[in-house]
Amino acid sequence: xxxxxxxxxxxxxxxxxxxxxxxxxxxxxxxxxxxxxxxxxxxxxxxxxxxxxxxxxxxxxxxxxxxxxxxxxxxxxxxxxxxxxxxxxxxxxxx
Numbered sequence: 001x002x003x004x005x006x007x008x009x010x011x012x013x014x015x016x017x018x019x020x021x022x023x024x025x026x027x028x029x030x031x032x033x034x035x036x037x038x039x040x041x042x043x044x045x046x047x048x049x050x051x052x053x054x055x056x057x058x059x060x061x062x063x064x065x066x067x068x069x070x071x072x073x074x075x076x077x078x079x080x081x082x083x084x085x086x087x088x089x090x091x092x093x094x095x
Contacts, residue, residue, distance in 0.1 A: 003041045003045050010041075011038065013030070014031065017030060017034075
């Protein structure tokens, strides 16, 4: 069973549990197990969903920065600056 289906069915169980006529101690245990299972499976789903886009974005950013490193100072912010042109100023002394 997939994690999404498990979350769905645990949600249905939680919704129907008050109407099943079970003792209060059983309900407490079932609520606890269902809640922890829903939380754990939701976290697992989001963890895998969050990792994939970051990897793809990191690969794309690395490829773009390698291509643009020579032409753009933004792609390589810590690259050494090109040497500045020296201007020669003429100083005239008036006496």
